[in-house]
Amino acid sequence: MKPFVLITDSGSDLSLAMAAEYGVELVFLGAELEGEPVDTKNLEGIKAFYDGMREGKATKTFAANAEQFAESFEKAVAAGNDILYLGFTSALSGTYAASLIAKDMVIERYPDARIECFDTKAASLGQGLVVYYAAMMKKDGSDIDSILAFLTDFAPKMCHRFTVDDLVYLKRGGRISSTTALVGTLLSIKPILHVSDDGKLISLRKARGRKAAVQGLFEDMKALAVDPHEHTVFISHADCMDDAKSLAEMIEKEFSPKKIVIGDIGPVIGAHSGPGTLALFFYASAR
Secondary structure, eight states: OOOEEEEEEGGGOOOHHHHHHHTOEEEOOEEEETTEEOOSSOGGGHHHHHHHHHTTOOEEEEOOOHHHHHHHHHHHHHTTOEEEEEEOOTTTOSHHHHHHHHHHHHHHHOTTOOEEEEEOOOOHHHHHHHHHHHHHHHHTTOOHHHHHHHHHHHGGGEEEEEEOSOTHHHHHTTSSOHHHHHHHHHTTEEEEEEEOTTSOEEEEEEEESHHHHHHHHHHHHHHHBSSGGGSEEEEEESSOHHHHHHHHHHHHHHHOOSEEEEEEOOHHHHHHHOTTOEEEEEEBSOO
């Protein structure tokens, strides 16, 4: 079997440490805060980014471009490797499309290379959890074809559930109207959302207050999770670690999953959902 490199992007919210542990290479999307570039590689300083958002500073994000992918792909191919890239949902970013352009660019120079690009239709640590399972298969000796066959069935069952603390960021992104944001804020409405089968953000229902919203994420896992004690659960948060820990404790007590991993929501995802976002990812019967 020819060796291959597993690549993903920072839409996965995998930290540098997690990527290194799983043997995965990262291509980075970009972000700005009040016109200044934000370090999307290192999540250790993410609190300052969210504090800036709380102060009302404007954010902007950028897809990874074809040149970035071509550089990453060519480096791997030139070293004698094939490539499996697992991408941020194409419904929310042009990053996956850029990977396809880069693939054609590199194949022109290396016609014998194999580069597979897979749209996970997932985001944040939902994408990260898809990558995690692929990485574990790779470590166990699986080849690209085996991993792709597994992901074709597995990725559509990677359940995303998340809530936001402030509706203003969804309003800015055009996800809800100004009136809905105003009324929701006045009534302390916290939406529960998910990422759909085609990789889009969809509002499922509303909870009254933060505590009910966090409980709602847990209740969805109770209703949908498949054999949770046999699987790994990821939780991501935007500067709300206490809520993430509280959710993890509920899940541990109820299910005793194989592993629970808590990670930060990076600036690219967080710019659109805002500080206080809490997300839960688990294997389910369906998204």
